[in-house]
Amino acid sequence: MQQITIASTSTLHGSGYLEYLLDYLSVFFKNADTILFIPYARPGGISHDAYTETVQKAFAKIDKSVTGIHKHSNPVEAVAQAEAIFVGGGNTFVLTNQLYKNNLIDAVQQAVKTGTPYLGTSAGSNICGLTIKNTNDMPIVYPPSFNALALVPFNINPHYLDPLPDSKHMGETRETRIKEFHNFNTNPVVGLREGSWLAVSGKSIKLKGELPARIFEYNKAPYEVAPDTQLNHLK
Amino acid sequence: MQQITIASTSTLHGSGYLEYLLDYLSVFFKNADTILFIPYARPGGISHDAYTETVQKAFAKIDKSVTGIHKHSNPVEAVAQAEAIFVGGGNTFVLTNQLYKNNLIDAVQQAVKTGTPYLGTSAGSNICGLTIKNTNDMPIVYPPSFNALALVPFNINPHYLDPLPDSKHMGETRETRIKEFHNFNTNPVVGLREGSWLAVSGKSIKLKGELPARIFEYNKAPYEVAPDTQLNHLK
Numbered sequence: 001m002q003q004i005t006i007a008s009t010s011t012l013h014g015s016g017y018l019e020y021l022l023d024y025l026s027v028f029f030k031n032a033d034t035i036l037f038i039p040y041a042r043p044g045g046i047s048h049d050a051y052t053e054t055v056q057k058a059f060a061k062i063d064k065s066v067t068g069i070h071k072h073s074n075p076v077e078a079v080a081q082a083e084a085i086f087v088g089g090g091n092t093f094v095l096t097n098q099l100y101k102n103n104l105i106d107a108v109q110q111a112v113k114t115g116t117p118y119l120g121t122s123a124g125s126n127i128c129g130l131t132i133k134n135t136n137d138m139p140i141v142y143p144p145s146f147n148a149l150a151l152v153p154f155n156i157n158p159h160y161l162d163p164l165p166d167s168k169h170m171g172e173t174r175e176t177r178i179k180e181f182h183n184f185n186t187n188p189v190v191g192l193r194e195g196s197w198l199a200v201s202g203k204s205i206k207l208k209g210e211l212p213a214r215i216f217e218y219n220k221a222p223y224e225v226a227p228d229t230q231l232n233h234l235k
Numbered sequence: 236m237q238q239i240t241i242a243s244t245s246t247l248h249g250s251g252y253l254e255y256l257l258d259y260l261s262v263f264f265k266n267a268d269t270i271l272f273i274p275y276a277r278p279g280g281i282s283h284d285a286y287t288e289t290v291q292k293a294f295a296k297i298d299k300s301v302t303g304i305h306k307h308s309n310p311v312e313a314v315a316q317a318e319a320i321f322v323g324g325g326n327t328f329v330l331t332n333q334l335y336k337n338n339l340i341d342a343v344q345q346a347v348k349t350g351t352p353y354l355g356t357s358a359g360s361n362i363c364g365l366t367i368k369n370t371n372d373m374p375i376v377y378p379p380s381f382n383a384l385a386l387v388p389f390n391i392n393p394h395y396l397d398p399l400p401d402s403k404h405m406g407e408t409r410e411t412r413i414k415e416f417h418n419f420n421t422n423p424v425v426g427l428r429e430g431s432w433l434a435v436s437g438k439s440i441k442l443k444g445e446l447p448a449r450i451f452e453y454n455k456a457p458y459e460v461a462p463d464t465q466l467n468h469l470k
Contacts, residue, residue: 045418091415093374133375137407139328140368140416142381177373180326183280184376 003028003117004151004200006128008158008192008209010089010121018058018121020195024208026062028199029117032084034065040098041090041123055088079107082116089122092135096127097143105149112151122158125192129155133181134189136174152198152205153187153235160191160214178216188234189216198231205231238263238352239386239435241363243393243427243444245324245356253293253356255430259443261297263434264352267319269300275333276325276358290323314342317351324357327370331362332378340384347386357393360427364390368416369424371409387433387440388422388470395426395449413451423469424451433466440466 005021005028012020029035039051052068059066066086072078079085085108087095099105112118120128126135127148134157163173172180178189190198196209207213212224215234225231240256240263247255264270274286287303294301301321307313314320320343322330334340347353355363361370362383369392398408407415413424425433431444442448447459450469460466 045414094419133377134373136373138369138371138412138416139374139381140412141419142368146374146377172372177375179280181373181375184329 001115001202002112002151002200003115004112004128005117005119005197006125006152006156006192006200007119007121007197008125008160009194012195016058017054021197022058022062024197024199025059025119028119029062029064029084032064032117034067034082035059035084035086035119036069036078036082037066038069038085038087038095038099038104038124039090040069040102041088041092041095051088051090055086075102075104076107079104079111082111084117084119085111086119087121087124087127089124091140092123092126092132092137093139093141093143095123096132096146096148097141099127100144105147109149109151112149118151125156125158125197128152129189130187131155131185133185134178152200155181155185155187155189156198157189157191160193175214175216175222178222182216182218186218188218190214190231190234191216191222196227203232205234207231236350236437237347237386237435238350239347239363240352240354240432241360241387241391241427241435242354242356242432243360243395244429247430251293252289256432257293257297259432259434260294260354263354264297264299264319267299267352269302269317270294270319270321270354271304271313271317272301273304273320273322273330273334273339273359274325275304275337276323276327276330286323286325290321310337310339311342314339314346317346319352319354320346321354322356322359322362324359326375327358327361327367327372328374328376328378330358331367331381331383332376334362335379340382344384344386347384353386360391360393360432363387364424365422366390366420368420369413387435390416390422390424391433392424392426395428410449410451410457413457417451417453421453423453425449425466425469426451426457431462438467440469442466 039048042051048070056066128151131146134155191214193211274283277286283305291301363386366381369390426449428446
């Protein structure tokens with residue numbers, strides 16, 4: 001039975017890395033001692049090692065050890081044998097490209113299907129959707145496809161932002177961008193605000209955290225759903 | 236001799252469509268009576284016709300007529316025969332995809348090389364760079380390549396935004412995103428603020444408008460350049 005946590009962000013303003021999620025994660029990862037971390041989306045100039053260290057420090061607080069997939073000679077096997085998987089944030093295009101390069105799309109899908117718990121934050125959540133077409137990231141590399149892991153039958157827009165009422169910036173709002181997506185695509189999009197996550201357990205998909213999420217369905221007005229709403233009708 | 240105007244935006248806050256540029260454009264397009272408009276990036280739910288009408292109204296003020304490329308049965312021929320070309324804003328991925336689908340990449344490059352004046356705004360400016368890897372747009376369609384028109388030997392980041400000093404949003408700043416681009420790419424990026432444009436005439440590339448631009452070169456600290464600075468050293 002699949003067990004997935006799809007979190008908008010790793011870090012809330014003024015709080016430590018993964019801090020707001022740790023209580024939840026100690027239950028979510030209760031059957032795992034070691035978590036396989038996939039740092040491929042790594043942001044900025046830090047190394048995969050440095051990124052993995054940040055994750056190790058956070059998970060040490062709930063007594064989990066963490067290994068970086070870049071330390072394994074066979075990444076496909078590392079995924080197949082993992083007790084649990086965490087894909088961190090950074091750039092979604094870089095992450096997707098690296099997953100394809102390392103033949104990990106099928107491997108992660110298989111692992112999740114057979115019950116390996118999966119945590120994604122930000123870019124690691126984007127790839128849980130059907131495609132990465134609702135990422136907010138800059139397309140700094142060209143991946144072989146925008147198709148993603150399709151662990152849920154819709155797309156994710158993490159870091160969902162409401163329009164700034166007094167902005168003089170003429171760029172599109174997030175809502176406008178997602179509406180434009182629906183000129184070319186029909187699948188739903190879940191806009192996850194900072195501090196929200198989707199808790200997927202088998203066929204159940206529940207919104208968690210304190211804020212509502214904004215749902216965009218094809219040919220429908222966008223609407224809000226409250227925490228603990230069941231979202232398994234979306235497809 | 237190539238004649239290109241690469242504008243950050245079509246519309247300044249509180250001003251009409253293309254209004255801030257019209258005086259400049261009446262000189263830039265002095266040898267053209269009719270402008271071929273490419274509406275492929277069209278934003279939101281409006282039709283190519285409706286988008287073209289907006290452009291027609293703006294150019295009527297400087298006595299130019301405008302035809303939409305979607306009205307021509309042979310778009311490649313339309314570009315080859317155009318007196319002038321304007322590519323409007325919207326979504327850069329949609330625009331790039333449509334240019335490839337209609338075999339217009341070569342056609343526009345050829346036309347510009349032989350002196351047809353080209354105006355781009357926003358998405359239409361993004362595609363003047365080597366690649367579209369510095370667009371701010373959502374990747375709502377998957378184009379066959381991120382390679383663009385390469386009319387200038389660097390990339391464009393239109394609508395360049397400075398960091399908001401008090402933001403609690405944890406998303407990357409524009410500067411961070413462009414720095415991350417340089418972890419994977421080496422060409423320079425010109426961050427064009429709203430109301431700025433590049434005036435390209437043969438080998439001369441000058442910054443125009445009232446604001447400085449921010450230049451990002453590989454392995455260099457970003458720096459500001461003032462209006463009227465010559466940028467033909469960038470490559």
